[in-house]
Amino acid sequence: MTMMPNAAAVRFHDQHPPAASLSLRDELLQGLRASPKTSSPKFFYDLRGSELFDRICVQPEYYPTRTEEAILRDAADDIAHVVGKDATLIELGSGASRKVRLLLEAVRPTSYLGIDISRDFLLDSTRRLAADYPWLDVHAACADFSQCMTMPAGMKCEHPVAFFPGSSIGNFSPDEADTFLRGLHSLLPSGSGMLIGVDLIKDEAILNAAYNDAAGVTAAFNLNLLERMRHEFDGDLDPATFSHYAFYNDAHSRIEMHLVSDINQDIRVAGEVFHFEQGETLHTENSYKYSVEGFQTLAAGAGFESRALWTDPDRLFSIHYLQRTG
Numbered sequence: 001m002t003m004m005p006n007a008a009a010v011r012f013h014d015q016h017p018p019a020a021s022l023s024l025r026d027e028l029l030q031g032l033r034a035s036p037k038t039s040s041p042k043f044f045y046d047l048r049g050s051e052l053f054d055r056i057c058v059q060p061e062y063y064p065t066r067t068e069e070a071i072l073r074d075a076a077d078d079i080a081h082v083v084g085k086d087a088t089l090i091e092l093g094s095g096a097s098r099k100v101r102l103l104l105e106a107v108r109p110t111s112y113l114g115i116d117i118s119r120d121f122l123l124d125s126t127r128r129l130a131a132d133y134p135w136l137d138v139h140a141a142c143a144d145f146s147q148c149m150t151m152p153a154g155m156k157c158e159h160p161v162a163f164f165p166g167s168s169i170g171n172f173s174p175d176e177a178d179t180f181l182r183g184l185h186s187l188l189p190s191g192s193g194m195l196i197g198v199d200l201i202k203d204e205a206i207l208n209a210a211y212n213d214a215a216g217v218t219a220a221f222n223l224n225l226l227e228r229m230r231h232e233f234d235g236d237l238d239p240a241t242f243s244h245y246a247f248y249n250d251a252h253s254r255i256e257m258h259l260v261s262d263i264n265q266d267i268r269v270a271g272e273v274f275h276f277e278q279g280e281t282l283h284t285e286n287s288y289k290y291s292v293e294g295f296q297t298l299a300a301g302a303g304f305e306s307r308a309l310w311t312d313p314d315r316l317f318s319i320h321y322l323q324r325t326g
Helices: 020-033 047-056 063-083 101-107 119-132 174-187 204-210 217-232 292-301
Strands: 002-004 010-014 088-092 111-116 137-142 160-164 193-199 242-249 254-261 265-269 272-276 281-288 304-311 317-324
Touching (some): 020 265, 063 193, 063 304, 174 292, 217 242
Antiparallel strands (some): 242 254
């Protein structure tokens, strides 16, 4: 791990060393070899993918971002009261660090740590954060937060509060979410908090529209995975021969995203050949939806007690404050 200051007063911690690209390649290949073929959502987030996701968040059909931001804005003072003083906010999958800005003036944490897998996007967003909040001690860690990670060396973290917005917990299956929460339980000291956004079960038409926006931004985001295969993993394939497909699977309470092969074809990735039948899919993402009670039960099983809850008037989205127990 390396740590280096920069002109924008961000302390950068590199927990994503060059060797990690090899493990990413192996993980991608393992998913392509599987039946059915799968890919982790983490592969969406190169620089271009992160930029496209920011565009998704402002599409009129995509309710989660604006709804969550409205909750955070309206509840900022209440959240600050629950969080308490002298907190260290640790944002998992920080992206553009936009939502945390709705909390900073109210919470006034002593320090902030943004964790993201997209190195360049992370550095850009945390530098802007440091410039806009000169009183805040800003750290950035390039890391895969879905894997085992440690707190950066040399960072004071006496009252850590994990901030996990965007309902990213929904990208994990319930079993994976349990494992992830248990990992956070091990990482954080007793009494630590977690502020987490969770998308709620709702009308199927609203869900399907959110992942099939009329402007096609979500489709471009999904298809960008194929461009990343070409550029980073020596892929020989034509993205134009695949289509975006997303739908709500009621039986599993989840949105599924797929890339559908429009033709019978062979593609080559990292020296291996993979055959796709016409209509065969690469399953690229799940986004699980929860009831309030269902999520609280999941969190309790991993050692987190529900201390506060905020929702919008239509109960589209929820924000939970959890406290680590034990």
